[in-house]
Amino acid sequence: RNMFPTWFRTCGGNIYINDFNPSGYTSSPNYPSNYPPHADCVWTITAPNGHAVELQFEDQFYIEPSPNYLELRNGADSTAPIIAKLCGDLMPESQRSSGAVMYLRFRSDSSATHVGFNAKYFIGNVFSSGNNN
Ligand SMILES: [Ca+2]
Secondary structure: OOOOOHHHHHOOEEEEOEOOEOEEEEEOOOOOOOOOOOOEEEEEEEOOOOEEEEEEEOOOOEEOOOOOEEEEEEOOOOOOOEEEEEOEOOOOOOEEOOOOEEEEEEEOOOOOOOOEOEEEEEEEEOOOOOOOO
């Protein structure tokens, strides 16, 4: 028997970016359709040592207020220092980890849903301090 819809089992994951796989996209379940209720997705994105993970939000962004959110942390798990907790309908600025790993968690509650998020992830330079590329 299978009590869970497909998105429950397939959202989230561990992503590794490197010279051969330098970027990709992650999004809320069903994007660009609305995310489902009761979603709880965790990703970790790992860059090479000495680099950072950068996230650039694209296309559409709409997550209802908490307890729906996309949470970003500086590290590998839910105890790591928080970078940002994102919701609302304004496209967030780019986000960057301070170390090589970024933790992402997307949650939705039982009520109405919206489009969610679509983010490009790529290798960032820890030591870069501005738009000098
Ligand atoms: Ca909701």
